């Protein structure tokens with residue numbers, strides 16, 4: 001009986017939900033028409049107005065040009081908003097929402113409910129939203145842990161509520177395909193479904209299944225700098241991008257076009273390029289530190305990432321030691337001491353003379369350098385002081401010329417008419433010669449001021465660096481010199497900076513980003529265990545607040561991987577000497593381990609494993625080798641047997657399917673199945689690489705070990 005009743009009530013519920021969905025979709029469709037009409041109206045109005053203007057100003061070309069400029073601006077601005085709204089509604093129309101929260105508003109003692117979707121939707125004549133944007137403050141109730149008493153942060157302050165129920169929907173092509181109620185964790189069932197799917201070519205958004213610990217980071221206040229240390233696959237990149245979407249939605253006026261994202265390489269930048277557009281956000285600058293710095297510095301020759309990583313992975317001791325040194329705090333101190341020394345000694349200050357006359361005394365110049373303009377960066381100061389000296393030289397020159405002219409005037413005044421006829425032109429010539437001499441003296445004095453010329457910071461750095469080929473580690477120190485010596489500034493306003501794979505950043509990289517871009521806050525995500533670049537001591541990102549001032553830093557940890565199965569994570573953890581139990585959503589197949597003795601055996605093993613993995617419906621398979629040298633060898637073994645793509649340079653684009661990739665380009669990417677070619681001895685460095693390699697796998701991991 002009870003069962004019957006339950007079934008009945010479920011059916012009624014489903015019916016009500018279906019009706020609600022129909023209502024929402026109908027409303028969206030009406031609103032779309034409404035907006036299209038609006039668009040047409042605006043075009044009509046603009047055309048009418050244009051006609052009038054053409055009539056009025058037909059003889060005034062300037063006015064016409066001015067009008068068309070203005071019209072284009074008005075059109076662009078109005079269409080931008082309307083088009084954005086239309087795009088959002090077109091997406092909402094097929095799947096308007098994915099969640100619902102029923103709650104008691106404790107302030108008004110009133111029951112209420114919200115439907116949460118990818119974008120917000122309110123009918124034009126209404127105030128109450130039909131669908132609430134997932135980024136709106138109240139939508140946080142959907143992502144908050146359990147049912148019961150809690151609150152959310154509204155602009156007016158915290159609002160206490162009692163969550164009564166949460167429901168999650170799967171809506172596809174306007175149809176309600178599934179519906180789940182939950183009293184504990186609403187997202188479990190859907191999460192299982194999402195995670196068991198195959199990897200896609202590009203990273204995707206996770207708005208339907210954001211977890212509580214992730215949501216807290218995404219919704220952290222805009223002035224907080226969040227530093228997230230999370231295991232591989234815990235969603236760090238995804239969270240960072242969702243945080244950007246969240247911040248832009250809630251603080252659009254102050255943040256639009258003022259967010260910069262730094263990623264590790266261009267393969268990765270391409271891989272993440274769809275997340276923000278799918279969340280309706282454009283205009284976010286996405287770059288790598290290398291591209292950013294090289295453009296600013298005008299550097300076009302730099303050791304490429306491949307060669308750099310090969311040197312490290314190949315165990316080039318001298319190179320590795322240099323990397324360690326250049327990324328250390330000690331190197332920053334070295335730059336500081338170079339700057340101090342230049343401040344003290346670069347300019348050998350002396351009296352400036354013109355035609356034997358002192359223009360400016362050494363003491364006066366020193367005073368300008370070390371007292372009056374001491375607050376300025378050295379080369380800005382020297383330029384300023386040079387301008388002052390030049391102007392003083394001009395004064396002295398003018399005075400000397402004035403004296404000569406006066407002397408000449410007096411001399412000719414003394415002459416009689418006859419004498420003037422005889423000597424006048426001679427005296428004039430003499431005057432001109434003397435003036436010319438003064439001009440020559442001015443040129444000499446100006447030339448003698450070479451000691452005041454500033455030096456190019458890249459040249460200064462090349463001297464320090466022994467003119468070696470520049471690598472990525474040299475970019476931050478050069479920028480640092482430019483900031484401190486030239487007073488170099490970035491010419492666009494930036495309010496928020498995201499740094500992904502931040503475990504690889506050096507002290508100076510963080511410092512330079514902060515000083516150049518001067519953001520109010522940052523989102524910094526990384527995983528100490530994935531640092532492939534050698535390092536002495538702790539990774540800088542974990543102590544950011546100690547060496548960077550002016551940021552309100554909050555540290556977070558994420559320990560659950562959503563990418564890999566529990567078995568893959570347990571296997572990968574062994575490379576770190578970590579046997580901790582990993583809480584995981586799915587157990588997965590066992591990790592396969594096989595040995596090979598020759599290239600021929602390796603080839604056969606790879607081919608048979610590809611077959612098997614494909615049979616289990618994995619679509620993307622990555623064969624990961626430690627470096628490019630190995631990757632090329634494996635590629636040559638396979639290329640005549642199967643269609644396979646080698647990712648061998650930073651500009652290669654990953655498009656899913658079957659690829660061979662060196663470990664350092666695979667950072668941040670993921671594949672349904674991974675075949676890990678392991679032919680090296682275990683060392684701390686190699687183990688980290690193997691950790692990165694194995695954690696790229698979602699469902700299957702095969703390790704082929706060379707004997």
Ligand SMILES: Nc1ncnc2c1ncn2[C@@H]1O[C@H](COP(=O)(O)OP(=O)(O)OP(=O)(O)O)[C@@H](O)[C@H]1O
Pocket residue numbers: 191194195203204205206209210211214230231232233234235236237238239527530562563667668669670695
């Ligand atoms: N809450 C979630 N719901 C569904 N999928 C999720 C969730 N969190 C993360 N994922 C998925 O887990 C995978 C890993 O996410 P992501 O690449 O952001 O992790 P990461 O921590 O940056 O990894 P890595 O350290 O390897 O760079 C992605 O496929 C992402 O979509």
